[in-house]
Amino acid sequence: MLALLVFAALLAGTIFRCIIKPLYIDRESKIPGPISFALTKWRLAFEDWRGTRTRKINSLHQQYGLVVRIGPTEVHCNSLSALRTIYGAGSCFERTTFYRMFDAYGKQNLFTFHSVKDHSQRKKLVVNAYSKSLMLRGPAASMIQLRVSEYMALIESRGSQPHEIFSSLHYFSLDTITHFLYGAKYGGTSALTGHAAHRELLNDIVDPAxxxxxxxxxxxxxxxxxxxxxxxxxxxxxxxxxxxxxxxTYTGIRNHALQASQRFQAAGDGDRASTESPIINQLWKSHESIKGSGAGALDALDIASECADHLLAGIDTTSDTLMFLIWAFSRPQHSQSQQRLIEELRALPEDVFQDGVPRLEAVDALPYLNAVIRETLRTYAPLPATEPRSLSADCVIEGYTIPAGTVVGVSPYSLHRNAEVFKSPLTFDPERWFGPAEQVAAMNRWFWAFSSGGRMCIGLHLAMAEMTALVAAIYRKYETSIAPGFEDKSPAITSRFELFYDETVSQIENIGV
Incomplete structure (x- = not known):
C-alpha cells in the first residue's frame, strides 16, 4: 500500500511538473503556441535534427501570430516592435550560451561574448578597420580588386564549359577574408590561383554533415x-x-588561423608593423606584451580566437549570397533583370574598370546593382535562422510578459517573408526596391540580413564591397544561364543545422552555372 501511495505521489508530481505547470501555471503559458513545443525543448530539437527549424517556426507565426512559444522557456517573435526591443541600440538583451560553440582555442570572441560590455570592449579594437571608407579606398579596396581579378581569370581559364560556382565562390571569399585578416605574408590563402592545400581548407565547411x-x-x-x-x-x-x-567542422580553418596567428606573433616588431593586414595589427596593439595595453590586454590565444571568428564568418556568408544571386539571375524568368544590370554596368565610363575590375567607389552607389544584392540578401539571407537572446529581468513584447531568463529571438527568414511588407515574398524581384517610397521605406525597416544594434554584423561593408565588385565585374563582361539539366533545381546551403534553398523550386541540388 505504501509503495502504491509513493508511486501515485511521484506520478502526480511528474504530471504537475511536466504538464500542468508549463501549460497552465508558468507565465509563458499565456503565450500562444503548440502544446508539444510548450511541454518540452526536444520538440524543437527534433526540427533542428530534421533541418527544418526556421521554416517550422515561420509556419507557427502564420498560425499563431507575432509571438509564439517554441519551447518551455523559449519564445520567437516576428515584428518590428520585438526587433527594436531585443536588438535595438541600447538593448540590455544578451547572447545565450548557444553561441559558445563558436569559441576557438578555449577563448571567447566578438561572436560568442555573452555580455554587451565584453562585446563592446572587443569591438572597439577592430571596428574602424571595417569602416565603409576603408573598404572603398586604400589597401582594403586594392586587395578586393586583386581577388576579383583572380576570380575573373579563373572563369576565363575554364572556357565556355558550364562553371560550377559553389566551390569557386568559396575560394573567392576565403582568399579575401584571409588576406584582410592576416595579409599575404602570414595567412593569406591562394585558393583562387589553384593552391591545393588552401582549397582543402574548405572541405569540412562544405560537408553537409x-x-x-x-x-x-x-x-x-x-x-x-x-x-x-x-x-x-x-x-x-x-x-x-x-x-x-x-x-x-572548421578543423582545417581553425588550424590555419592558429598557425597564421603564431607566425605573426613570432615575427619581429618591424615585420608585424609592415604587414598590410588591418585586423591582426589592430588586435596586436592590445597584446599583453605591448606597453600600455592595460587591464583589457589580450594574450596570443585571444587574438587567434578573434581572427578565427572573423575568418569563419567571412566565408560562407559572402559566397552563398553570391551563389544564389548568380543562380537566380541565370534563370530564364529573370533574364530581363539580368539585362537591366548589364546595361547599367556597360553604361559606365571605361575608366571605371581597369582590366575588367571596377573601382569600388564607382560601383558602390549603382542603384540597380544595389537592389539586386539587397533582394538576394532578402530572399536568400545567408544566416536566416534565429539570433537567440535573453534578459535577466522581465520584459513586455507585443503585450506579452516575457519572464526573466526566457530565450527570445527574431529571424531574418520570417521578417523577410512578411507578405504585407514584401509582396509575393518568395519571389526574387529586384524591381520591388524601386516601388513607391512608402513601400520601400517599410521594406527597409523589415530588412534584417545583417542584424542590427550593437551586435550588427561588423563585416557588413567588407561583404558588400566583395559582392558589389565581383558582380559588377562578372555582369559587365558576361551573361549567365543555367547549365543544361539543372533548369528546375535549386542550389542549397547548410546554415548551422538547417538546409536552405529556393522554396519555389521542386528539386534541390548543387548547381553549375
Whole structure:
C-alpha cells in the first residue's frame, strides 16, 4: 500500500511538473503556441535534427501570430516592435550560451561574448578597420580588386564549359577574408590561383554533415565532447555514431588561423608593423606584451580566437549570397533583370574598370546593382535562422510578459517573408526596391540580413564591397544561364543545422552555372 501511495505521489508530481505547470501555471503559458513545443525543448530539437527549424517556426507565426512559444522557456517573435526591443541600440538583451560553440582555442570572441560590455570592449579594437571608407579606398579596396581579378581569370581559364560556382565562390571569399585578416605574408590563402592545400581548407565547411554535428553540439554538448574525444579502439567503435566524421567542422580553418596567428606573433616588431593586414595589427596593439595595453590586454590565444571568428564568418556568408544571386539571375524568368544590370554596368565610363575590375567607389552607389544584392540578401539571407537572446529581468513584447531568463529571438527568414511588407515574398524581384517610397521605406525597416544594434554584423561593408565588385565585374563582361539539366533545381546551403534553398523550386541540388 505504501509503495502504491509513493508511486501515485511521484506520478502526480511528474504530471504537475511536466504538464500542468508549463501549460497552465508558468507565465509563458499565456503565450500562444503548440502544446508539444510548450511541454518540452526536444520538440524543437527534433526540427533542428530534421533541418527544418526556421521554416517550422515561420509556419507557427502564420498560425499563431507575432509571438509564439517554441519551447518551455523559449519564445520567437516576428515584428518590428520585438526587433527594436531585443536588438535595438541600447538593448540590455544578451547572447545565450548557444553561441559558445563558436569559441576557438578555449577563448571567447566578438561572436560568442555573452555580455554587451565584453562585446563592446572587443569591438572597439577592430571596428574602424571595417569602416565603409576603408573598404572603398586604400589597401582594403586594392586587395578586393586583386581577388576579383583572380576570380575573373579563373572563369576565363575554364572556357565556355558550364562553371560550377559553389566551390569557386568559396575560394573567392576565403582568399579575401584571409588576406584582410592576416595579409599575404602570414595567412593569406591562394585558393583562387589553384593552391591545393588552401582549397582543402574548405572541405569540412562544405560537408553537409556538419549540420547534424551542430545540432548534436547544441542539444547534447557532453555527448558530443565525449564522442569526438575518443582515441584508439574506442574511437573506431564510436565512429559509426558520429554525425560528421573527423575532421569535424572548421578543423582545417581553425588550424590555419592558429598557425597564421603564431607566425605573426613570432615575427619581429618591424615585420608585424609592415604587414598590410588591418585586423591582426589592430588586435596586436592590445597584446599583453605591448606597453600600455592595460587591464583589457589580450594574450596570443585571444587574438587567434578573434581572427578565427572573423575568418569563419567571412566565408560562407559572402559566397552563398553570391551563389544564389548568380543562380537566380541565370534563370530564364529573370533574364530581363539580368539585362537591366548589364546595361547599367556597360553604361559606365571605361575608366571605371581597369582590366575588367571596377573601382569600388564607382560601383558602390549603382542603384540597380544595389537592389539586386539587397533582394538576394532578402530572399536568400545567408544566416536566416534565429539570433537567440535573453534578459535577466522581465520584459513586455507585443503585450506579452516575457519572464526573466526566457530565450527570445527574431529571424531574418520570417521578417523577410512578411507578405504585407514584401509582396509575393518568395519571389526574387529586384524591381520591388524601386516601388513607391512608402513601400520601400517599410521594406527597409523589415530588412534584417545583417542584424542590427550593437551586435550588427561588423563585416557588413567588407561583404558588400566583395559582392558589389565581383558582380559588377562578372555582369559587365558576361551573361549567365543555367547549365543544361539543372533548369528546375535549386542550389542549397547548410546554415548551422538547417538546409536552405529556393522554396519555389521542386528539386534541390548543387548547381553549375
Amino acid at each position: 556538419r549540420r547534424r554535428l551542430s545540432s548534436l553540439v547544441v542539444h547534447l554538448a557532453p555527448v558530443s565532447r565525449w564522442l569526438y574525444s575518443r582515441t584508439g579502439l574506442m574511437e573506431r567503435l564510436v565512429s559509426p555514431l558520429l554525425p560528421m566524421q573527423k575532421p569535424a
